Amino acid sequence: MKPIPLAFAALLSLSTGLLAQTQDFGAAPEHWKFDFPLTDFSKTNVHFTEINTVIGRDQIPAVHDVTYLPAADETRLNGREPVMTVEIEGAEPRAFPIRYLMFHEIANDVVAGVPIAVTYCPLCNSGVVFDRRVEGGTISFGVSGKLRNSDMVMYDLETQSLWQQAVGEGIVGHFTGTTLTQLPAWMESWDQFLSRNPDGLVMDAPRSAPYGQNPYVGYDTRNKPYVQFYNGEQPPHDIPALMRVVRVGERAWTLSRLQEAAPLTEHGVTITWTEGQASALDTGRLADGREIGTIRVKDAETGADLPHDVMFAFAFNAFFPDGEWMIE
Numbered sequence: 001m002k003p004i005p006l007a008f009a010a011l012l013s014l015s016t017g018l019l020a021q022t023q024d025f026g027a028a029p030e031h032w033k034f035d036f037p038l039t040d041f042s043k044t045n046v047h048f049t050e051i052n053t054v055i056g057r058d059q060i061p062a063v064h065d066v067t068y069l070p071a072a073d074e075t076r077l078n079g080r081e082p083v084m085t086v087e088i089e090g091a092e093p094r095a096f097p098i099r100y101l102m103f104h105e106i107a108n109d110v111v112a113g114v115p116i117a118v119t120y121c122p123l124c125n126s127g128v129v130f131d132r133r134v135e136g137g138t139i140s141f142g143v144s145g146k147l148r149n150s151d152m153v154m155y156d157l158e159t160q161s162l163w164q165q166a167v168g169e170g171i172v173g174h175f176t177g178t179t180l181t182q183l184p185a186w187m188e189s190w191d192q193f194l195s196r197n198p199d200g201l202v203m204d205a206p207r208s209a210p211y212g213q214n215p216y217v218g219y220d221t222r223n224k225p226y227v228q229f230y231n232g233e234q235p236p237h238d239i240p241a242l243m244r245v246v247r248v249g250e251r252a253w254t255l256s257r258l259q260e261a262a263p264l265t266e267h268g269v270t271i272t273w274t275e276g277q278a279s280a281l282d283t284g285r286l287a288d289g290r291e292i293g294t295i296r297v298k299d300a301e302t303g304a305d306l307p308h309d310v311m312f313a314f315a316f317n318a319f320f321p322d323g324e325w326m327i328e
Contacts, residue, residue, distance in 0.1 A: 028172070029053075035145070038160040043176040051153060051162075051172075052229055055145040061207075062106035062142045068201040071095065071194055076205075076212075078287030079191035080278040083202070084120065084127050086185050087305070088112045093200035095193045098280045099211040100203060101127075105152055107203065108132065108140045116183065117141045119165050121152040122216055122281060123225065124315035125244060126166045128307075129185035134178055149318040150230035166311060166319050184305035188294040189277040212286055220244075220281040225314055235313040237327050245316050246271060246295050247309045250323040252316045257328060259293065266326060270300045 026048045028041040035057040077083075083095040090112035101107065101120035108117050115132040119141070132138050139156040141163070146153040152165040161173030168180035193200065205211055224234065224241045234241050244255040248269050255273075258264060262273035272295070279289035297308040316323060 036155065036160045036162075039155075039162070039173045040159070041172065043174065044172045045176050046148065046171045048172075050148050052147045053145060054147055054229070057145050057155070058142055059145055060103070060105050060143040062108065063100075063104050063206045064108050064140060066107050066109040066206075067204045068094065069204050071200040071202050072198055074190075074194075074202045077190040077202070078212075078278075079189060079194075080276065080289075081190045081212075081287050082187050082277050082280050083190050083193055084118055084129065084185055084187055085193055086111060086116065086118065086129055086183070087197075088114055088116075088183075093193070093197040095190065095197075095200060095202040097190070097203060097211075098127075098187070099286055100206060102214070102280065102286075103209045103211065104206060105143050106141050106154060114183075117154075117180075118185070119152070119154065121165050122219070123147070123150045123152075123229065124166055124311050125220065125281065126151060126309055126311040126315060127185075127187050128165065128168065128309050129183045130168050130180040131183055132180070134175065134180070139175075147229050149232055149315065150225045151315060151319070164319070166309070166315055182307040184307050186294070186296055186305070186308070187277070187310060188296075192274070192276055192294055214280060214282070214284055214286055214289070216281050217284050218282065220279055220312070225312070230314065230318070232314070232318050235317045235325075237325055239313045239325070239327075241312065241314040243313045244292065244310050245313050246297065247311055247316055247320070247323075248297055248306060250320050251326055252313070252320070252323060253326045254313070255292065255295075255310070257326075258295065261328075265300050268300050269306060270298050272296045272298075 082098040087093045088111045096118045117130045120127045141154045144153045144155040154163040159174040161175035170178040245252040258273045275293045277294045279292045282289035297306045
């Protein structure tokens with residue numbers, strides 16, 4: 001791994017003048033420096049004790065060389081299986097199957113000239129697509145092997161800064177305090193993508209792995225997340241910890257409400273729910289998961305797709321403690 005170019009580092013120093021922290025967040029464990037020798041551990045905006053090391057860096061291998069198949073040629077996916085859909089003007093629509101993201105969690109690519117990171121954290125059900133451009137250049141992401149509030153901590157290859165996946169924010173290193181731009185993307189079933197985009201593209205299998213299997217059987221019907229990775233507050237209003245909620249900005253709508261009330265227009269957004277998508281975190285086989293349906297979020301005036309996330313309620317509560325719960 002090459003260190004960050006000096007010119008780039010100079011730009012970072014100028015653009016992150018607010019990163020110097022006066023609060024005492026403790027010190028990073030010494031052994032972290034073996035996995036992350038380039039990380040500037042003097043910069044952080046979270047307590048190091050909040051970050052759990054689960055496995056080593058890159059033991060969950062991010063994808064850096066995405067290959068695609070024509071959607072019409074894909075024969076391995078079941079129609080109810082979830083995919084992350086990315087539609088950027090100037091390029092064919094792309095589907096990133098959750099069966100692959102379950103085992104890789106990040107796919108770095110360039111679509112219509114836009115460098116993107118397609119990210120998925122199974123423990124928070126957070127599926128978010130980011131623009132990889134930051135002030136000073138373009139970065140790529142890998143899986144750090146660490147969790148905070150049960151959510152994946154990513155790292156960038158250029159500076160080895162640590163990033164919180166659910167919110168796209170740098171939390172340790174050069175990029176502390178920098179927030180990535182979230183792009184419109186959504187999770188839907190393979191059948192739904194294919195019927196709308198018969199000439200689209202679908203990510204091919206990156207390597208040999210038990211794709212199509214769910215390593216977290218029964219996870220999204222638990223009463224609470226795994227306690228070794230999350231011991232924070234539970235959601236208010238008696239909302240189950242692993243209830244899916246639709247996050248738009250700092251507002252959250254529960255999936256149970258949307259299943260009954262959608263289409264729903266509030267606060268300038270229109271949210272729809274359509275059946276046809278299986279839960280990836282229910283049964284041992286993704287395609288057999290119970291019905292959770294597909295959410296779409298659009299601007300109520302223009303009809304344009306809006307960035308959003310369908311995450312678990314405990315994760316919204318953890319990362320948006322002052323967020324607004326859109327309950328009945």
